[in-house]
Amino acid sequence: MRIALTQSNLDRAADWINEVSHPESERYGQHWTASQVAQAFAPSDETIDAVGDWLRTAGVEGERVKQTGGRSWLSVNVTVQEAENLLRTKYHVYEHEETGQPHVACEEYSIPASLKHHIDFVYPSVHFDAKVLPPKNQRRGLHDLAQSRAQRRDSSTQAKSVGAPGSASLPKLGQWLPSDGVFTQLANCSHQITPWCLRLLYKFPPGSSANRKNSFGVVEYTPQAYVPADLDLFFQNFSKQQVGNRPVLKSIDGGYPQQDYMGFGYNGESDLDFEYAMTLLYPQNVTLYQVGDLYEGASFNNFLDAIDGSYCTYEGGDDPTQDGIYPDAEGYNQPETCGAYDATKVISTSYSYNEHDLTPFYTQRQCNEYMKLGLMGVSVLYSSGDYGVAGNGDVCINGTGLDAPYINGTRGGSFNPSFPGTCPYITSVGATQVINGTNLLTTFTQPEKACETVIYSGGGFSNYFPLPDYQSNAVRSWFQNYPPPYGADKFNNSQQTRGYPDISANGAKYVVVVNGKFGLAYGTSASSPTLGSILTLINEARYNLGKTSIGFINPVAYQHPEVFNDITLGSNPGCATNGFSASPGWDPVTGLGTPDFIKMLSLWLRLP
Numbered sequence: 001m002r003i004a005l006t007q008s009n010l011d012r013a014a015d016w017i018n019e020v021s022h023p024e025s026e027r028y029g030q031h032w033t034a035s036q037v038a039q040a041f042a043p044s045d046e047t048i049d050a051v052g053d054w055l056r057t058a059g060v061e062g063e064r065v066k067q068t069g070g071r072s073w074l075s076v077n078v079t080v081q082e083a084e085n086l087l088r089t090k091y092h093v094y095e096h097e098e099t100g101q102p103h104v105a106c107e108e109y110s111i112p113a114s115l116k117h118h119i120d121f122v123y124p125s126v127h128f129d130a131k132v133l134p135p136k137n138q139r140r141g142l143h144d145l146a147q148s149r150a151q152r153r154d155s156s157t158q159a160k161s162v163g164a165p166g167s168a169s170l171p172k173l174g175q176w177l178p179s180d181g182v183f184t185q186l187a188n189c190s191h192q193i194t195p196w197c198l199r200l201l202y203k204f205p206p207g208s209s210a211n212r213k214n215s216f217g218v219v220e221y222t223p224q225a226y227v228p229a230d231l232d233l234f235f236q237n238f239s240k241q242q243v244g245n246r247p248v249l250k251s252i253d254g255g256y257p258q259q260d261y262m263g264f265g266y267n268g269e270s271d272l273d274f275e276y277a278m279t280l281l282y283p284q285n286v287t288l289y290q291v292g293d294l295y296e297g298a299s300f301n302n303f304l305d306a307i308d309g310s311y312c313t314y315e316g317g318d319d320p321t322q323d324g325i326y327p328d329a330e331g332y333n334q335p336e337t338c339g340a341y342d343a344t345k346v347i348s349t350s351y352s353y354n355e356h357d358l359t360p361f362y363t364q365r366q367c368n369e370y371m372k373l374g375l376m377g378v379s380v381l382y383s384s385g386d387y388g389v390a391g392n393g394d395v396c397i398n399g400t401g402l403d404a405p406y407i408n409g410t411r412g413g414s415f416n417p418s419f420p421g422t423c424p425y426i427t428s429v430g431a432t433q434v435i436n437g438t439n440l441l442t443t444f445t446q447p448e449k450a451c452e453t454v455i456y457s458g459g460g461f462s463n464y465f466p467l468p469d470y471q472s473n474a475v476r477s478w479f480q481n482y483p484p485p486y487g488a489d490k491f492n493n494s495q496q497t498r499g500y501p502d503i504s505a506n507g508a509k510y511v512v513v514v515n516g517k518f519g520l521a522y523g524t525s526a527s528s529p530t531l532g533s534i535l536t537l538i539n540e541a542r543y544n545l546g547k548t549s550i551g552f553i554n555p556v557a558y559q560h561p562e563v564f565n566d567i568t569l570g571s572n573p574g575c576a577t578n579g580f581s582a583s584p585g586w587d588p589v590t591g592l593g594t595p596d597f598i599k600m601l602s603l604w605l606r607l608p
Contacts, residue, residue: 001083003051003074004120004316005043010368014469016040017374017425022470022555029548029608031377038310041372042071047118054115058086073313087111087122121316159299159322159358162351163221163292165265168392169351169385170224171272171523172454173264174509182237182511182518187441190434192520193510195238195279200440201447201506204534204597210284211543216536217287217344218247218273218529219303221351223294225257226270230513234275237513239282247274247288250341252306253298253324254332255290264514272512272521273350273529280533284540287344291324293331298324300349300420302336304369309339315365322362345539345549346379348532350525352458354391355419360464367423367465374552380426381532383524384418384501385458389491390574391416412576415460415491421500422462424471427553428500429528430457430590431507432567450570450582450589451507454522457572459580459588461491462498470555474586475499482583490577502554503564504590505530534595538604550604557592561585563600564593 009016019027032040048067051074055065064077080091087109094103104124111119162169182192189197199205220226228246235242249256257270270288277286289306292298301323305312312318318325326336355363370380387394387409395406396413407413421428431451434440438447451457467475479495487493505527512521539549550556557564567590572579582589 001076001078002123003076004123005047005051005072005074006118006120007041007072007315008044008047009040013368013371017371017552018469018555020375020377021552023559023607029377029551031548031551032375034308034376037372037375043118050115050118054112055086058082060086072310072315087125089125091124123316159301159353160292160297160324162299162353163224163297165223165261165263167351168387168394169383169525170265170269171350171521171525172386173268174454174520174522177511177518177520179518187439189440190436190438191509193434193506193508195276197440198276198280198506198530201434202534202595202597204537204595207281207284207537207540209540209544211540213543214284214536214540215287215344216277216281216284216346216532217250217289217348218277218532219289219291219347219349219351220255220270220273221298222255222290222292223258223261223266224269225259225267225290226274226288227259227262227267227515229516230267230271231275231278233516234513235279239279242278242282245278245282247278247286250287250289250306252289252291252337252340253296253302253326254293254328254334255298257288257290258294260294262515264519268512268514268521269350269525271514272510272526273348275512276510276526277348277529277533280530281536284536289341293328295331296324296326296328301366304366306337306339307341307343308369308372311369312336312338314369319362322358343373343376343378345377346381346532346536347373348381348528350383350523350528352383352385352392352418352421354395355417355422355462355464356391356397358419363419363423363464366420367425370420370423371425374425377549377551379532379535379549379551379553381429381528382420382426383458383528384421384428384430386431386455386523387458388456388572388574389415389460389577389579391418394574396575409575414489415575417460417462418458418500421458422465422498424465424468424498425552427502427531427557428591429524429531430459430501430504431455431524431527432457432504432570432590432594433506433508435569446565446567448506448565448567448594450567450572451522452570453508455507455524456574456579457501457504457507457589458524459501459572459591460499461493461588462500463492465498467496467498468554470558471499471586474558474561474592477585478583478587481585482581482587484580486577490575499586499588501588501591502557503531503592504567504594506594531595534597534600537597538601541601541605545605547608556603556607558586560603561592563596563603565596566593
């Protein structure tokens with residue numbers, strides 16, 4: 001039996017991360033070590049002693065009680081009768097009605113009232129969320145998930161199938177291009193975006209050094225995988241010295257860049273991410289966190305397990321209905337990857353979920369981990385979504401409550417916010433586009449607007465997370481000066497919840513090579529690695545001066561909106577509405593705006 005112990009000090013987390021992230025703090029940049037984070041949030045000695053005394057009083061000797069390395073669990077070796085007496089319950093073996101799979105559980109249990117603040121829950125007990133395995137001859141790999149998704153919408157496994165072809169958070173293909181149809185002239189950046197277009201737009205130079213302390217990681221979820229020949233063809237056109245260059249692979253739960261299944265639905269995301277991140281940052285290496293095998297799949301939690309071993313069991317561990325569970329009898333048959341890798345200083349993820357698909361507990365547990373990464377000086381970026389105020393796949397919420405059904409976004413419904421974009425401890429990245437016909441070499445006005453071609457920048461307000469202090473002035477100013485024409489039936493207009501995105505970057509008409517062909521890709525999938533590359537260049541400059549990484553950037557960004565290009569044109573329609581409109585200052589379409597590297601670099605180099 002396992003007893004999940006209550007974590008300590010989560011109520012102090014916002015203050016602690018503000019200390020190391022706010023530009024006016026005396027402790028700015030004094031990031032914590034992993035051991036300091038683990039110690040700060042581990043269950044208190046009082047909790048451990050209280051639960052231990054309870055077990056000893058019940059006759060459970062000390063040698064039958066073991067504590068996990070992260071102090072978050074007690075593993076207790078007891079008989080069924082002892083467990084029933086301890087918890088005042090009755091255990092049964094339940095069988096799944098379709099598969100016959102057995103599961104041990106009880107219908108209720110009790111602990112002393114004095115322990116209610118020390119114990120989160122006991123397992124096994126009332127949990128009926130064990131992973132149900134279908135008969136072996138009915139199991140499918142991830143490459144079959146797209147077809148089953150088209151047949152029925154099933155939110156019970158949304159998280160672990162995030163990389164399946166057809167997943168709504170993947171980039172969108174606008175069109176294929178003939179081999180001689182790729183523009184290289186900067187005057188044509190409104191038609192096609194290339195690495196030099198991004199450098200011109202956001203005023204940042206090519207990379208020139210590779211400080212050993214600096215690092216940038218991109219997370220991919222199997223079966224999404226880059227194609228080596230695609231990287232080389234892209235490099236041949238835009239960065240010849242990189243031909244043969246590859247990302248540094250960190251395999252998680254059997255993940256590897258599979259080449260068995262090919263096509264834009266399998267390779268478009270990873271090719272896009274690495275063609276641009278590697279080109280923009282060279283000679284800095286880029287890390288690939290490849291998560292999950294072809295059969296079980298993986299979720300953001302599986303990635304977090306791999307960079308923080310304590311997360312594997314924190315708050316009860318992963319959710320078997322949402323997260324990949326390993327060993328996998330059909331694929332990776334080794335234990336799950338726990339704490340095998342360090343986190344890079346910037347992490348970009350071009351995938352997202354719908355907040356509505358996940359329980360508040362699931363999202364809060366994950367959001368707490370992003371907070372811990374921020375304390376350690378890691379900048380965590382997530383794309384904000386491609387369907388405006390609608391959720392991934394252009395679906396909206398019909399009614400209230402987690403179990404309320406979805407409806408097609410073109411038929412109305414309430415707005416469907418994106419997660420982890422709504423977590424206050426990550427930087428959510430929206431999408432812009434160059435205004436059609438704009439020549440970047442001659443224009444003297446703002447050349448971008450909110451993306452309204454093929455995709456719309458995801459944005460809105462959380463239904464789960466409160467408004468963080470660093471964002472409160474920006475959000476309340478927006479409500480006061482640019483109130484939208486919608487009420488509480490459409491979105492959470494309480495002015496008390498987290499708004500997103502935070503910052504945007506171009507997300508339209510990226511020239512990519514996929515399966516040996518040139519094409520144009522669209523999505524916040526492009527925006528996130530672009531912003532991540534810019535932040536990594538700022539880290540490089542700070543490291544070269546003996547400073548620390550920039551870490552969680554939101555408090556600095558909202559304190560200094562002048563370092564971004566304010567976007568005031570465009571909107572993000574969805575749910576049969578026009579969505580929100582871009583406006584002066586922060587807005588729930590493009591956030592604070594797009595990067596101005598020169599201003600950003602100057603700001604962050606002034607900070608300690």
